[in-house]
Amino acid sequence: MSLDNSLVKEKLSSKFGESLTNWEEQYGMLTFEAPRELNLKVLQFLYDDENLKFRFLTDLCAVHYPDRAGEELAVVYHLHSLENNVRLRFKVFASANQPDVYTATNLYSSANWMERETYDFFGVNFIGHPNLKRILNVDEMDYFPLRKEYPLEDQSRIDKDDEMFGRGGSHN
Protein backbone atom coordinates (compact mmCIF):
# COMPACT_ATOMS: atom_id res chain seq x y z
CA MET A 1 0.00 0.00 0.00
CA SER A 2 1.52 3.21 -1.06
CA LEU A 3 1.93 5.96 1.43
CA ASP A 4 0.01 9.17 0.96
CA ASN A 5 -0.50 12.34 2.94
CA SER A 6 -3.73 11.22 4.62
CA LEU A 7 -2.07 8.08 5.94
CA VAL A 8 0.88 10.06 7.28
CA LYS A 9 -1.52 12.41 8.97
CA GLU A 10 -3.51 9.55 10.44
CA LYS A 11 -0.38 7.90 11.84
CA LEU A 12 0.92 11.11 13.34
CA SER A 13 -2.45 12.03 14.84
CA SER A 14 -2.87 8.65 16.46
CA LYS A 15 0.60 8.93 17.99
CA PHE A 16 0.63 12.57 19.07
CA GLY A 17 -3.07 13.32 19.28
CA GLU A 18 -4.11 16.92 19.55
CA SER A 19 -0.63 18.35 20.03
CA LEU A 20 0.00 18.59 16.31
CA THR A 21 -1.98 21.42 14.83
CA ASN A 22 -2.61 23.52 11.72
CA TRP A 23 -2.69 20.68 9.23
CA GLU A 24 -2.42 21.94 5.70
CA GLU A 25 -1.72 20.57 2.31
CA GLN A 26 -0.41 23.42 0.23
CA TYR A 27 0.78 22.50 -3.23
CA GLY A 28 0.57 18.84 -2.34
CA MET A 29 2.92 18.92 0.63
CA LEU A 30 1.61 17.91 4.03
CA THR A 31 2.37 20.63 6.57
CA PHE A 32 1.75 20.83 10.29
CA GLU A 33 2.93 22.53 13.42
CA ALA A 34 4.30 20.84 16.49
CA PRO A 35 5.10 22.14 19.97
CA ARG A 36 8.79 22.91 20.10
CA GLU A 37 9.51 20.50 22.95
CA LEU A 38 8.15 17.68 20.79
CA ASN A 39 10.29 18.30 17.72
CA LEU A 40 12.71 15.45 18.40
CA LYS A 41 9.92 13.03 19.28
CA VAL A 42 8.17 13.80 16.01
CA LEU A 43 11.39 13.45 14.02
CA GLN A 44 12.24 10.20 15.77
CA PHE A 45 8.77 8.77 15.22
CA LEU A 46 8.82 9.69 11.54
CA TYR A 47 12.28 8.14 11.26
CA ASP A 48 11.57 4.89 13.08
CA ASP A 49 8.08 4.01 11.92
CA GLU A 50 8.30 1.04 9.57
CA ASN A 51 5.73 2.41 7.17
CA LEU A 52 6.68 6.06 7.19
CA LYS A 53 10.49 5.96 7.04
CA PHE A 54 11.08 9.69 6.76
CA ARG A 55 14.83 9.24 6.96
CA PHE A 56 16.12 12.04 4.80
CA LEU A 57 16.34 15.57 6.14
CA THR A 58 15.98 17.65 3.00
CA ASP A 59 16.10 21.05 4.56
CA LEU A 60 16.07 22.89 7.85
CA CYS A 61 15.65 26.63 8.08
CA ALA A 62 13.89 29.33 10.06
CA VAL A 63 11.40 32.09 9.36
CA HIS A 64 10.91 35.22 11.41
CA TYR A 65 7.36 36.45 12.07
CA PRO A 66 7.79 39.56 14.22
CA ASP A 67 4.02 39.94 14.62
CA ARG A 68 3.44 36.60 16.30
CA ALA A 69 4.10 37.57 19.90
CA GLY A 70 5.82 34.86 21.89
CA GLU A 71 6.41 32.65 18.87
CA GLU A 72 8.32 34.88 16.52
CA LEU A 73 10.69 32.28 15.15
CA ALA A 74 9.58 29.26 13.19
CA VAL A 75 12.00 26.42 12.57
CA VAL A 76 10.94 24.54 9.48
CA TYR A 77 11.89 20.94 8.75
CA HIS A 78 11.48 19.42 5.32
CA LEU A 79 11.60 15.66 5.44
CA HIS A 80 11.57 13.13 2.65
CA SER A 81 10.65 9.49 2.82
CA LEU A 82 12.81 8.32 -0.07
CA GLU A 83 11.36 4.82 -0.10
CA ASN A 84 7.78 6.02 -0.36
CA ASN A 85 8.67 9.18 -2.25
CA VAL A 86 6.62 11.41 0.03
CA ARG A 87 7.69 14.76 1.40
CA LEU A 88 6.41 16.59 4.44
CA ARG A 89 7.07 19.81 6.24
CA PHE A 90 6.62 20.68 9.86
CA LYS A 91 7.30 23.71 11.94
CA VAL A 92 8.01 24.46 15.54
CA PHE A 93 7.70 27.94 16.96
CA ALA A 94 9.91 29.60 19.54
CA SER A 95 9.99 33.06 21.02
CA ALA A 96 12.67 35.46 19.86
CA ASN A 97 13.70 36.12 23.46
CA GLN A 98 14.33 32.52 24.30
CA PRO A 99 14.63 30.62 21.04
CA ASP A 100 15.52 27.20 22.43
CA VAL A 101 14.89 24.22 20.21
CA TYR A 102 16.36 20.74 20.55
CA THR A 103 18.99 19.84 18.01
CA ALA A 104 18.39 17.18 15.37
CA THR A 105 22.09 16.44 14.97
CA ASN A 106 21.88 13.13 16.81
CA LEU A 107 19.46 11.86 14.22
CA TYR A 108 20.84 13.56 11.12
CA SER A 109 24.48 14.49 10.55
CA SER A 110 23.24 16.85 7.88
CA ALA A 111 21.45 18.93 10.52
CA ASN A 112 24.77 20.15 11.88
CA TRP A 113 25.48 22.91 9.40
CA MET A 114 21.86 23.62 8.65
CA GLU A 115 21.33 24.38 12.33
CA ARG A 116 24.50 26.43 12.46
CA GLU A 117 23.23 28.43 9.50
CA THR A 118 19.87 28.89 11.20
CA TYR A 119 21.60 30.02 14.38
CA ASP A 120 23.83 32.34 12.39
CA PHE A 121 20.94 34.13 10.69
CA PHE A 122 18.11 33.87 13.20
CA GLY A 123 19.75 33.15 16.53
CA VAL A 124 17.85 29.94 17.16
CA ASN A 125 19.59 28.22 20.04
CA PHE A 126 19.75 24.52 19.25
CA ILE A 127 20.11 22.76 22.58
CA GLY A 128 22.64 19.95 22.46
CA HIS A 129 24.29 21.00 19.23
CA PRO A 130 27.95 19.93 19.26
CA ASN A 131 29.36 23.08 17.71
CA LEU A 132 26.81 25.88 17.61
CA LYS A 133 28.71 28.85 16.22
CA ARG A 134 28.38 31.15 13.26
CA ILE A 135 29.08 29.61 9.90
CA LEU A 136 28.62 32.04 7.02
CA ASN A 137 28.93 35.36 8.83
CA VAL A 138 31.96 36.64 10.71
CA ASP A 139 32.35 35.48 14.30
CA GLU A 140 32.34 39.06 15.60
CA MET A 141 28.83 39.76 14.35
CA ASP A 142 26.51 40.60 17.25
CA TYR A 143 23.11 40.37 15.61
CA PHE A 144 21.09 37.91 13.55
CA PRO A 145 20.78 39.44 10.11
CA LEU A 146 17.82 37.59 8.63
CA ARG A 147 15.48 38.75 11.37
CA LYS A 148 12.99 41.22 10.06
CA GLU A 149 14.10 44.08 12.29
CA TYR A 150 17.19 44.48 10.17
CA PRO A 151 16.15 46.14 6.95
CA LEU A 152 18.30 45.48 3.94
CA GLU A 153 19.61 48.98 3.71
CA ASP A 154 20.12 51.52 6.44
CA GLN A 155 17.26 53.91 5.75
CA SER A 156 18.82 56.60 7.94
CA ARG A 157 21.86 57.09 5.77
CA ILE A 158 22.39 60.72 4.98
CA ASP A 159 25.48 60.42 2.84
CA LYS A 160 23.60 59.95 -0.38
CA ASP A 161 20.98 61.88 -2.25
CA ASP A 162 17.89 59.74 -2.01
CA GLU A 163 15.77 62.23 -3.90
CA MET A 164 17.24 60.85 -7.07
CA PHE A 165 15.67 57.49 -6.26
CA GLY A 166 12.22 58.74 -5.34
CA ARG A 167 12.49 58.19 -1.62
CA GLY A 168 13.41 60.32 1.35
CA GLY A 169 14.20 63.99 0.82
CA SER A 170 11.43 66.48 0.20
CA HIS A 171 8.98 63.90 -1.22
CA ASN A 172 8.13 62.38 2.14
Place this chain on the structure above:
Amino acid sequence: MSEHAVAHHVRLPDGSLQKQTTTINLGPTHPATHGVFQNVLEIEGETIVSAEQTVGYIHRAFEKLAERRPLYQVTPITDRLNYCSSPLNNMGWHMTCEKLLHIQTPKRVDYLRIIIMELARISDHLICNSIVGVDTGAFTGFLYVMQYRELIYEIYEEVCGSRLTTNIGRIGGFERNFNDIAFQKLEKFLKEYPGVLKEFENLFNRNRIFMDRTQGTGGISAERALNYGFTGPNLRATGVDYDVRVAQPYCSYQDFEFDIPIGTTGDNYDRFMVRNGEMWQSLRILEQAYRKVQEFKGAEADVYHAEVPEYYLPKKEDVYTKMEALIYHFKIIMGEIDIPPGEVYHAVEGGNGELGFYLISDGGRTPYRLHFRRPCFIYYQAYPEIIKGSMLSDAIVTMSSLNLIAGELDA
Protein backbone atom coordinates in the same frame (compact mmCIF):
# COMPACT_ATOMS: atom_id res chain seq x y z
CA MET B 1 73.53 34.35 17.65
CA SER B 2 73.14 30.66 18.20
CA GLU B 3 70.12 28.75 16.95
CA HIS B 4 69.12 28.10 20.50
CA ALA B 5 68.87 31.79 21.26
CA VAL B 6 66.64 32.47 18.25
CA ALA B 7 64.21 29.78 19.32
CA HIS B 8 63.68 31.62 22.57
CA HIS B 9 62.50 34.73 20.79
CA VAL B 10 59.93 33.01 18.63
CA ARG B 11 56.68 32.76 20.55
CA LEU B 12 54.96 29.50 19.74
CA PRO B 13 51.48 28.51 20.87
CA ASP B 14 51.38 26.43 24.01
CA GLY B 15 51.96 22.76 23.48
CA SER B 16 53.20 23.14 19.92
CA LEU B 17 56.62 21.66 20.68
CA GLN B 18 55.08 18.59 22.26
CA LYS B 19 52.59 18.13 19.44
CA GLN B 20 53.24 15.20 17.12
CA THR B 21 51.12 16.46 14.24
CA THR B 22 51.41 19.44 11.92
CA THR B 23 48.69 21.99 11.36
CA ILE B 24 48.39 23.33 7.84
CA ASN B 25 46.03 25.72 6.21
CA LEU B 26 44.69 24.43 2.93
CA GLY B 27 43.17 27.51 1.39
CA PRO B 28 41.28 29.87 1.40
CA THR B 29 43.10 30.68 -1.83
CA HIS B 30 44.99 27.61 -2.77
CA PRO B 31 45.54 26.77 -6.43
CA ALA B 32 44.44 23.18 -5.89
CA THR B 33 41.09 23.88 -4.28
CA HIS B 34 39.46 25.64 -7.26
CA GLY B 35 37.51 28.13 -5.22
CA VAL B 36 37.51 29.86 -1.88
CA PHE B 37 37.72 26.93 0.52
CA GLN B 38 39.66 26.88 3.71
CA ASN B 39 40.50 23.70 5.54
CA VAL B 40 42.57 23.59 8.67
CA LEU B 41 44.17 20.19 8.46
CA GLU B 42 45.97 18.32 11.17
CA ILE B 43 48.42 16.02 9.46
CA GLU B 44 50.85 13.38 10.57
CA GLY B 45 53.39 12.99 7.82
CA GLU B 46 51.10 13.09 4.83
CA THR B 47 48.15 11.44 6.51
CA ILE B 48 45.22 13.55 7.56
CA VAL B 49 44.31 13.17 11.21
CA SER B 50 41.51 15.71 11.32
CA ALA B 51 40.12 18.57 9.30
CA GLU B 52 37.91 21.54 9.90
CA GLN B 53 36.36 23.61 7.17
CA THR B 54 35.79 27.33 7.26
CA VAL B 55 33.09 28.52 4.92
CA GLY B 56 31.45 31.82 4.16
CA TYR B 57 34.26 33.70 2.42
CA ILE B 58 32.01 34.72 -0.44
CA HIS B 59 28.72 34.94 1.43
CA ARG B 60 26.57 37.54 -0.32
CA ALA B 61 23.36 37.41 1.74
CA PHE B 62 21.21 36.14 -1.12
CA GLU B 63 18.32 35.17 1.11
CA LYS B 64 18.19 38.64 2.60
CA LEU B 65 18.53 40.31 -0.79
CA ALA B 66 15.66 38.25 -2.15
CA GLU B 67 13.32 39.64 0.50
CA ARG B 68 13.48 43.04 -1.15
CA ARG B 69 13.17 41.98 -4.76
CA PRO B 70 10.20 41.21 -6.98
CA LEU B 71 10.25 37.64 -8.29
CA TYR B 72 11.90 38.37 -11.63
CA GLN B 73 14.80 40.13 -9.93
CA VAL B 74 15.64 37.05 -7.89
CA THR B 75 16.68 35.15 -11.02
CA PRO B 76 20.09 36.87 -11.32
CA ILE B 77 20.74 35.91 -7.70
CA THR B 78 20.19 32.26 -8.48
CA ASP B 79 22.75 32.52 -11.31
CA ARG B 80 25.40 33.02 -8.72
CA LEU B 81 24.72 29.90 -6.68
CA ASN B 82 26.18 27.11 -8.75
CA TYR B 83 27.69 29.20 -11.51
CA CYS B 84 28.87 26.17 -13.48
CA SER B 85 25.25 25.43 -14.33
CA SER B 86 23.38 28.72 -13.87
CA PRO B 87 20.51 27.79 -16.21
CA LEU B 88 19.54 24.92 -13.93
CA ASN B 89 19.20 27.34 -11.02
CA ASN B 90 17.28 29.85 -13.16
CA MET B 91 14.85 27.21 -14.37
CA GLY B 92 14.42 25.87 -10.86
CA TRP B 93 13.51 29.34 -9.68
CA HIS B 94 11.08 30.01 -12.54
CA MET B 95 9.37 26.70 -11.87
CA THR B 96 9.10 27.51 -8.16
CA CYS B 97 7.35 30.77 -9.02
CA GLU B 98 5.12 29.02 -11.54
CA LYS B 99 4.17 26.47 -8.91
CA LEU B 100 3.27 29.25 -6.49
CA LEU B 101 1.32 31.13 -9.15
CA HIS B 102 -0.34 28.00 -10.63
CA ILE B 103 1.05 28.68 -14.07
CA GLN B 104 0.87 25.82 -16.54
CA THR B 105 3.63 26.04 -19.15
CA PRO B 106 3.07 24.79 -22.71
CA LYS B 107 4.81 21.54 -23.68
CA ARG B 108 7.12 23.26 -26.11
CA VAL B 109 8.41 25.50 -23.32
CA ASP B 110 9.06 22.46 -21.18
CA TYR B 111 11.03 20.77 -23.92
CA LEU B 112 13.05 23.88 -24.67
CA ARG B 113 13.79 24.18 -20.98
CA ILE B 114 14.91 20.59 -20.86
CA ILE B 115 17.31 21.27 -23.72
CA ILE B 116 18.85 24.13 -21.78
CA MET B 117 18.87 22.26 -18.48
CA GLU B 118 20.54 19.18 -19.89
CA LEU B 119 23.13 21.29 -21.68
CA ALA B 120 23.80 22.94 -18.33
CA ARG B 121 24.12 19.58 -16.65
CA ILE B 122 26.63 18.47 -19.24
CA SER B 123 28.67 21.64 -18.82
CA ASP B 124 28.60 21.21 -15.03
CA HIS B 125 29.72 17.58 -15.08
CA LEU B 126 32.26 18.39 -17.78
CA ILE B 127 34.01 20.90 -15.57
CA CYS B 128 33.88 18.70 -12.52
CA ASN B 129 35.21 15.59 -14.22
CA SER B 130 37.89 17.33 -16.18
CA ILE B 131 39.07 19.08 -13.01
CA VAL B 132 39.30 15.73 -11.28
CA GLY B 133 41.55 14.83 -14.19
CA VAL B 134 43.67 17.93 -13.68
CA ASP B 135 44.06 17.16 -9.99
CA THR B 136 45.30 13.70 -10.75
CA GLY B 137 47.82 15.08 -13.22
CA ALA B 138 46.01 14.83 -16.56
CA PHE B 139 45.58 18.25 -18.10
CA THR B 140 44.73 17.14 -21.63
CA GLY B 141 41.17 16.10 -20.95
CA PHE B 142 40.39 19.45 -19.40
CA LEU B 143 41.59 21.45 -22.39
CA TYR B 144 39.95 19.10 -24.81
CA VAL B 145 36.41 19.22 -23.44
CA MET B 146 36.55 22.96 -22.71
CA GLN B 147 35.86 23.57 -26.41
CA TYR B 148 32.49 21.94 -25.98
CA ARG B 149 31.62 23.91 -22.93
CA GLU B 150 32.30 26.90 -25.14
CA LEU B 151 29.82 25.55 -27.68
CA ILE B 152 27.22 25.13 -24.91
CA TYR B 153 27.84 28.72 -23.84
CA GLU B 154 27.34 29.85 -27.42
CA ILE B 155 23.93 28.18 -27.40
CA TYR B 156 23.03 30.04 -24.19
CA GLU B 157 24.23 33.20 -25.86
CA GLU B 158 21.87 32.70 -28.78
CA VAL B 159 18.97 32.17 -26.40
CA CYS B 160 19.54 34.78 -23.73
CA GLY B 161 22.59 36.82 -24.68
CA SER B 162 24.89 35.86 -21.83
CA ARG B 163 27.17 33.00 -21.04
CA LEU B 164 28.15 32.30 -17.46
CA THR B 165 25.60 34.00 -15.25
CA THR B 166 22.81 33.51 -17.70
CA ASN B 167 19.60 34.90 -16.19
CA ILE B 168 17.96 32.72 -18.82
CA GLY B 169 14.22 32.49 -19.30
CA ARG B 170 11.36 34.24 -17.57
CA ILE B 171 8.49 33.20 -15.38
CA GLY B 172 6.31 31.42 -17.92
CA GLY B 173 8.93 30.58 -20.51
CA PHE B 174 11.73 32.17 -22.47
CA GLU B 175 12.41 35.77 -23.33
CA ARG B 176 12.52 34.92 -27.02
CA ASN B 177 12.16 31.94 -29.27
CA PHE B 178 15.20 29.84 -30.09
CA ASN B 179 16.62 31.05 -33.39
CA ASP B 180 17.97 28.88 -36.20
CA ILE B 181 21.56 29.43 -35.12
CA ALA B 182 20.77 28.04 -31.68
CA PHE B 183 19.35 24.89 -33.22
CA GLN B 184 22.24 24.61 -35.65
CA LYS B 185 24.68 24.82 -32.76
CA LEU B 186 22.68 22.26 -30.85
CA GLU B 187 22.83 19.93 -33.85
CA LYS B 188 26.57 20.46 -34.06
CA PHE B 189 26.88 19.66 -30.37
CA LEU B 190 24.79 16.51 -30.64
CA LYS B 191 26.83 15.38 -33.61
CA GLU B 192 30.30 16.05 -32.27
CA TYR B 193 30.07 15.71 -28.52
CA PRO B 194 29.52 11.93 -28.29
CA GLY B 195 32.85 11.37 -30.04
CA VAL B 196 34.57 13.80 -27.71
CA LEU B 197 33.04 12.24 -24.62
CA LYS B 198 34.10 8.81 -25.86
CA GLU B 199 37.64 10.04 -26.29
CA PHE B 200 37.53 11.73 -22.88
CA GLU B 201 36.50 8.41 -21.39
CA ASN B 202 39.30 6.64 -23.25
CA LEU B 203 41.77 9.00 -21.64
CA PHE B 204 40.56 8.28 -18.12
CA ASN B 205 38.31 5.32 -17.49
CA ARG B 206 40.88 2.55 -17.77
CA ASN B 207 43.93 4.72 -17.20
CA ARG B 208 46.12 2.97 -14.63
CA ILE B 209 47.34 6.16 -12.97
CA PHE B 210 43.88 7.67 -12.82
CA MET B 211 42.35 4.51 -11.40
CA ASP B 212 45.06 4.18 -8.78
CA ARG B 213 44.52 7.75 -7.69
CA THR B 214 40.74 7.64 -7.53
CA GLN B 215 39.66 4.11 -6.69
CA GLY B 216 39.29 3.53 -2.98
CA THR B 217 39.85 7.17 -2.09
CA GLY B 218 37.23 9.58 -0.84
CA GLY B 219 34.63 6.86 -0.38
CA ILE B 220 31.48 7.07 1.70
CA SER B 221 28.83 4.46 2.41
CA ALA B 222 25.25 4.88 1.22
CA GLU B 223 24.01 4.98 4.80
CA ARG B 224 26.37 7.77 5.83
CA ALA B 225 25.72 9.66 2.62
CA LEU B 226 21.98 9.65 3.25
CA ASN B 227 22.50 10.71 6.83
CA TYR B 228 24.66 13.56 5.61
CA GLY B 229 21.97 14.67 3.20
CA PHE B 230 23.88 13.82 0.04
CA THR B 231 21.98 14.19 -3.20
CA GLY B 232 22.83 14.17 -6.87
CA PRO B 233 25.78 12.33 -8.42
CA ASN B 234 27.54 12.07 -5.06
CA LEU B 235 24.65 10.12 -3.57
CA ARG B 236 24.13 8.04 -6.68
CA ALA B 237 27.79 7.04 -6.64
CA THR B 238 27.09 5.27 -3.35
CA GLY B 239 24.38 3.19 -5.00
CA VAL B 240 21.19 5.08 -4.13
CA ASP B 241 19.16 5.80 -7.26
CA TYR B 242 17.53 9.02 -6.07
CA ASP B 243 17.11 11.56 -8.83
CA VAL B 244 14.57 14.37 -8.53
CA ARG B 245 13.88 14.21 -12.25
CA VAL B 246 12.49 10.70 -11.77
CA ALA B 247 11.24 10.78 -8.19
CA GLN B 248 9.17 13.93 -8.63
CA PRO B 249 9.17 14.79 -12.31
CA TYR B 250 8.95 18.45 -13.19
CA CYS B 251 9.00 20.20 -16.53
CA SER B 252 7.66 17.11 -18.37
CA TYR B 253 10.64 14.90 -17.56
CA GLN B 254 8.14 12.06 -17.44
CA ASP B 255 7.93 12.24 -21.26
CA PHE B 256 11.55 11.20 -21.60
CA GLU B 257 13.36 7.94 -21.45
CA PHE B 258 16.65 7.83 -19.62
CA ASP B 259 18.55 5.80 -17.05
CA ILE B 260 20.03 6.80 -13.72
CA PRO B 261 23.65 5.71 -13.55
CA ILE B 262 24.71 4.59 -10.09
CA GLY B 263 27.94 3.45 -8.47
CA THR B 264 28.69 1.09 -5.62
CA THR B 265 31.44 2.35 -3.33
CA GLY B 266 30.87 6.09 -3.47
CA ASP B 267 34.56 6.80 -3.99
CA ASN B 268 36.14 9.34 -6.31
CA TYR B 269 36.20 6.92 -9.22
CA ASP B 270 32.51 6.10 -8.84
CA ARG B 271 31.58 9.74 -8.69
CA PHE B 272 33.58 10.32 -11.86
CA MET B 273 31.91 7.40 -13.61
CA VAL B 274 28.43 8.42 -12.49
CA ARG B 275 28.95 11.91 -13.91
CA ASN B 276 30.23 10.48 -17.17
CA GLY B 277 27.21 8.21 -17.30
CA GLU B 278 24.92 11.12 -16.67
CA MET B 279 26.44 13.04 -19.54
CA TRP B 280 25.52 10.17 -21.86
CA GLN B 281 22.00 10.16 -20.44
CA SER B 282 21.77 13.93 -20.88
CA LEU B 283 22.71 13.45 -24.52
CA ARG B 284 19.90 10.92 -24.85
CA ILE B 285 17.46 13.39 -23.30
CA LEU B 286 18.74 16.18 -25.52
CA GLU B 287 18.17 14.12 -28.65
CA GLN B 288 14.65 13.22 -27.59
CA ALA B 289 13.88 16.82 -26.62
CA TYR B 290 15.21 18.17 -29.90
CA ARG B 291 13.08 15.66 -31.82
CA LYS B 292 10.02 16.63 -29.81
CA VAL B 293 10.65 20.33 -30.36
CA GLN B 294 10.90 19.76 -34.11
CA GLU B 295 7.48 18.12 -34.13
CA PHE B 296 5.82 21.45 -33.37
CA LYS B 297 4.79 23.01 -36.67
CA GLY B 298 3.22 26.27 -37.77
CA ALA B 299 1.84 28.47 -35.00
CA GLU B 300 2.78 25.88 -32.38
CA ALA B 301 6.44 26.33 -33.25
CA ASP B 302 6.19 29.96 -32.17
CA VAL B 303 5.12 29.15 -28.63
CA TYR B 304 7.91 29.95 -26.23
CA HIS B 305 6.10 31.23 -23.17
CA ALA B 306 2.86 30.85 -21.26
CA GLU B 307 0.27 33.63 -21.32
CA VAL B 308 0.92 35.28 -17.97
CA PRO B 309 0.93 39.02 -18.69
CA GLU B 310 1.27 39.89 -15.00
CA TYR B 311 4.66 38.19 -14.74
CA TYR B 312 5.97 37.86 -18.26
CA LEU B 313 7.56 41.00 -19.67
CA PRO B 314 5.87 42.00 -22.93
CA LYS B 315 7.79 42.52 -26.14
CA LYS B 316 9.42 45.92 -26.44
CA GLU B 317 7.58 46.85 -29.64
CA ASP B 318 4.28 46.08 -27.91
CA VAL B 319 5.25 48.30 -25.00
CA TYR B 320 5.64 51.21 -27.42
CA THR B 321 2.41 50.57 -29.32
CA LYS B 322 -0.10 48.91 -26.99
CA MET B 323 -1.60 50.32 -23.82
CA GLU B 324 -2.03 46.97 -22.08
CA ALA B 325 1.56 45.94 -22.69
CA LEU B 326 2.79 49.31 -21.47
CA ILE B 327 0.87 48.96 -18.21
CA TYR B 328 2.15 45.47 -17.52
CA HIS B 329 5.66 46.45 -18.46
CA PHE B 330 5.54 49.30 -15.97
CA LYS B 331 4.00 47.23 -13.21
CA ILE B 332 6.48 44.39 -13.62
CA ILE B 333 9.55 46.62 -13.80
CA MET B 334 8.50 48.69 -10.82
CA GLY B 335 7.69 45.53 -8.85
CA GLU B 336 4.06 46.47 -8.33
CA ILE B 337 2.58 43.04 -8.81
CA ASP B 338 1.26 41.43 -5.63
CA ILE B 339 2.23 37.81 -5.28
CA PRO B 340 -0.54 35.55 -3.94
CA PRO B 341 0.17 34.28 -0.43
CA GLY B 342 1.41 30.73 -0.10
CA GLU B 343 4.22 28.45 0.84
CA VAL B 344 5.94 26.30 -1.69
CA TYR B 345 8.93 24.03 -1.81
CA HIS B 346 10.15 23.07 -5.22
CA ALA B 347 13.21 21.03 -6.01
CA VAL B 348 15.07 20.40 -9.23
CA GLU B 349 17.96 18.12 -9.97
CA GLY B 350 20.79 20.62 -10.05
CA GLY B 351 24.33 20.02 -11.23
CA ASN B 352 25.39 18.61 -7.88
CA GLY B 353 22.19 17.51 -6.24
CA GLU B 354 18.73 18.46 -5.16
CA LEU B 355 18.48 22.21 -5.50
CA GLY B 356 15.45 23.31 -3.51
CA PHE B 357 13.64 26.61 -3.26
CA TYR B 358 11.50 27.22 -0.19
CA LEU B 359 9.46 30.30 -0.97
CA ILE B 360 7.03 31.94 1.42
CA SER B 361 4.84 34.72 0.17
CA ASP B 362 2.62 36.75 2.49
CA GLY B 363 0.78 38.44 -0.35
CA GLY B 364 3.31 41.23 -0.73
CA ARG B 365 5.34 42.17 -3.76
CA THR B 366 8.51 40.39 -2.77
CA PRO B 367 9.12 37.00 -1.16
CA TYR B 368 8.52 37.09 2.59
CA ARG B 369 11.22 34.49 2.95
CA LEU B 370 13.23 32.56 0.43
CA HIS B 371 15.49 29.73 1.41
CA PHE B 372 17.76 27.92 -0.99
CA ARG B 373 18.47 24.28 -0.29
CA ARG B 374 21.99 24.28 -1.60
CA PRO B 375 23.16 20.71 -2.10
CA CYS B 376 26.85 21.38 -1.76
CA PHE B 377 26.47 23.30 1.49
CA ILE B 378 24.82 20.23 2.94
CA TYR B 379 27.17 17.54 1.70
CA TYR B 380 30.38 19.48 2.29
CA GLN B 381 29.87 18.74 6.00
CA ALA B 382 30.94 15.19 5.35
CA TYR B 383 34.33 16.22 3.99
CA PRO B 384 36.37 15.75 7.21
CA GLU B 385 34.83 12.32 7.72
CA ILE B 386 35.60 11.33 4.13
CA ILE B 387 39.23 12.45 4.10
CA LYS B 388 40.18 11.37 7.60
CA GLY B 389 43.06 8.90 7.39
CA SER B 390 43.74 9.53 3.73
CA MET B 391 46.68 11.26 2.08
CA LEU B 392 46.75 15.00 1.59
CA SER B 393 46.90 14.57 -2.17
CA ASP B 394 43.78 12.41 -2.09
CA ALA B 395 41.94 15.08 -0.14
CA ILE B 396 42.48 17.45 -3.06
CA VAL B 397 41.00 14.98 -5.53
CA THR B 398 38.12 14.27 -3.18
CA MET B 399 37.29 17.94 -2.92
CA SER B 400 37.18 18.25 -6.70
CA SER B 401 35.15 15.13 -7.22
CA LEU B 402 32.54 16.23 -4.68
CA ASN B 403 31.89 19.11 -7.11
CA LEU B 404 32.05 21.87 -4.54
CA ILE B 405 31.13 25.26 -5.91
CA ALA B 406 31.98 28.12 -3.58
CA GLY B 407 29.13 30.28 -4.85
CA GLU B 408 26.57 27.70 -3.93
CA LEU B 409 28.26 26.79 -0.68
CA ASP B 410 28.27 30.32 0.68
CA ALA B 411 25.11 31.68 -0.92
